[in-house]
Amino acid sequence: MKIGNSPSPDGSASPAKAERATARKPEAAATETIRQAASAPAASAQxxxxxxxxxxxxxxxxxxxxxxxxxxxxxxxxxxxxFTINANAIADKLVANAQELLDSRANKH
Incomplete structure (x- = not known):
């Protein structure tokens, strides 16, 4: 049998359990405040x-x-x-794009 977990004879929670529940409420409120602050950061730059x-x-x-x-x-x-895939057309486009990229880089130097 665990101490402090059994209900009292009148069916209400034990005093230790009630105290723990009351102690958690401010902690939960603080956690919620921190969560809200983190989700809405202040503007730091324009x-x-x-x-x-x-x-x-x-x-x-x-x-x-x-x-x-x-x-x-x-x-x-x-x-x-x-649907059929034309591998030759794809290869031709890839080669043309690569050549265009190489040409544009050669013209910059």
Whole structure:
């Protein structure tokens, strides 16, 4: 039998258990205060987006590079087992991109 864990004859919690529950309440409140402070840090710096960054963000927002209909067609073809991969086309694009990257680096020096 554990001491201090049994209820008293009238069914209420033992005095030791009641004292522990009361002692935990301020601790729980302090923990909650710390948690709230950690989740909402104070502002420590001002940040401004440059005009070039704003222009780049607005230009990239709707450049037409994402075609939802094309994605749906490809997805449907994959589901039906009709989608084929052209490995030669992929290899050609990779080589062309690598060459473009190398050329741009050579022109900078």
């Amino acid at each position: 940040v401004e987006i440059s005009s070039a960054a704003k222009l780049a963000a607005s230009a990239g927002a709707d450049d037409g590079s994402f075609d939802a209909a094309k994605v749906a067609r490809i997805s449907q073809a994959i589901t039906e087992g009709k």
